Amino acid sequence: MNDPPRTPSGDAFAEFAISVLRLAGHLTSEGDRLAQPSGQTSARWQVLAAARHSTLSVADAARALGLARQGVQRIADILEAEGLLAYQQNPAHQRAKLMTLTPSGEAALAEITARQSVWVNALGAEMGEERLRQATALITELAALLGERRAST
Template sequence: MSGPRTDGSPAPEGPEAPELLSRTALAVFRLNGQFLSVADGLARPAGLTAAWWQVLGAVLPEPLSVAGIARVMGITRQSVQRIADLLVDRGLAVYRPNPAHRRAKLLAPTEEGRAAVARITPGHGEFAARLHEQLGGADVFRRVTAALEELSAALDALPGPTDSPPDAGA
């Protein structure tokens, strides 16, 4: 038997749980595609892609290692490394020494990188206002955000699937 959810209601059991997982996954995959499309549209006038914006955004508050960015963003270290190298090549970021680890350098935005992200802000604000209105206001927007954060936290708390390869005969 499953335990109660964080809101106190019982967790779905039996055939309902797999169906809900499938519906949720498909909705999140679609939402991810929609967000990437919007982000690319917002980033393009600033000379960035959604992926470049994502990595630069991760290091705006403080420099991070490639592995640290990957953890925060939930993407592979190899993907972050490729994007970080492109950002450095284009003068939007630099690698700095990492006092905690000699080989794992820290990625930091340059002034040009910060300026590129700042150029996105007006379009981002305008789009956020339109989405806010489309959702019906701040209360709904907050509930949607909280539900997505709760889903992410629940997935973080679960052990991953087994590492067994799929049955080749299936």
């Protein structure tokens, strides 16, 4: 079977996608390293941070994080069992409880955030604010485009 040939821009996109996937792997590993002293992982850190930013249901948090609802539910339930997160009634939806951080969850998140600040400040200084903002704009634009295409199919 002959695959259609790629255009130069198609090759550039494929290389970009591979580099973003590699970066995601590195970011997950670094996130695990930063979260580990607080007994957490990158995934658990993400759910704690989502619960801190606003009172969200598990489904809302999953959408915001770009993750599967079932995975976020599993992590949220573990965090609740460990006393880091609590569920409260959702006036908008009887079954979709809202996540909130407990004082223990706030403390764990504060520890991780303190370590993360040192790490991001050093990398940000090395890479440069303007380059990072340009890269962020490109990734944000591409994520929106892919989201629109998914929604239209």
